[in-house]
Amino acid sequence: MKLIRFGAEGSEKPGILVGEKRYDVSSIVTDYNESFFENNGLEKLKAAIDAGTSFPEVADDVRLGSAVARPSKIICIGLNYVDHCHETGAPIPTEPIIFFKSTTSLCGPNDNVIIPKGSEKTDWEVELAFVVGKKASYVEEADALDYVAGYALLNDYSERAFQIEMGGQWAKGKGCDTFAPLGPVLATQDEIADVNNLGMWLSVNGKKYQDSNTSNLVFKIPFLVHYLSQFMTLLPGDIISTGTPPGVGLGIKPEPVYVKAGDVIELGIEGLGSSKQHAVAYSK
Known part of the structure; x- marks a missing residue:
């Protein structure tokens, strides 16, 4: 998977990049932060994708934020x-x-x-x-x-x-x-x-x-x-x-x-x- 975060600074949402298309996964993921990684978020997200879950597309002109949320260090x-x-x-x-x-x-x-x-x-x-x-x-x-x-x-x-x-x-x-x-x-x-x-x-x-x-x-x-x-x-x-x-x-x-x-x-x-x-x- 290729994870992205998108949206205005300070209010980014989690998404994925598939080929050249961006998708919003905020319906099942809060953010790519410590809790996400600690609680097997990658595995859960992959399982949802493999199950064919539909996600809304994100326009190409929407700002990309840091690929992960602010970490501990x-x-x-x-x-x-x-x-x-x-x-x-x-x-x-x-x-x-x-x-x-x-x-x-x-x-x-x-x-x-x-x-x-x-x-x-x-x-x-x-x-x-x-x-x-x-x-x-x-x-x-x-x-x-x-x-x-x-x-x-x-x-x-x-x-x-x-x-x-x-x-x-x-x-x-x-x-x-x-x-x-x-x-x-x-x-x-x-x-x-x-x-x-x-x-x-x-x-x-x-x-x-x-x-x-x-x-x-x-x-x-x-x-x-x-x-x-x-x-x-x-x-x-x-x-x-x-x-x-x-x-x-x-x-x-x-x-x-x-x-x-x-x-x-x-x-x-x-x-x-x-x-x-x-x-x-x-x-x-």
Whole structure:
């Protein structure tokens, strides 16, 4: 299945994408949230679909929201592509680098990205994210995929001056409003033949900056589930974003390139669709 959420910001409804058509499943699903995943919502929804339940169609011009509702946490993995380590001058990690994005950074895949007040170094990062399907604590790597509900496209926007130059933790440059557009879909595992071999790309104003493949991940998803669950309980609906490949603005030579108002950022991952954000300046 490919899950979507649609409607005005703050009042999204759950839906599914079948081929190119969108359907409203709010008659049997409240939302794609912790309760949905915790209570076998995916299995119940699939059973309803297999039983031929009829759902109303949703128009193509209706806004898409984040593919899942606001979770308990958004966890990100830093420097998880070898070539990205090289472009930033960082050593290849021997263990995953973990940071958090605020849950208020979550937004729809095609919503505007708001350049934060005072920002001069807002950057882009195309990433493969996965969503936790059931409560996970001290999970064995061999069992890890049993805890994954599905996969989604995420743009891990980052304000580099806030992140790097202001001291403290990376979170201050990662959690700004609109800095985590997720979707358009959450694709269940059966929709993706090989999550370790998905093409991924990102362009700004039509110029491609990132062009890579999930095969280049340093730490794969099963290990990440295992590793993270040693330090915290992962709850159903939690989002884990797995890192970005080379081509971020910070790494452009001879001078970095950063997002400015009016820019159009487009990105995609094979099998997970594409998204587009227009950059706008902060205003009250």
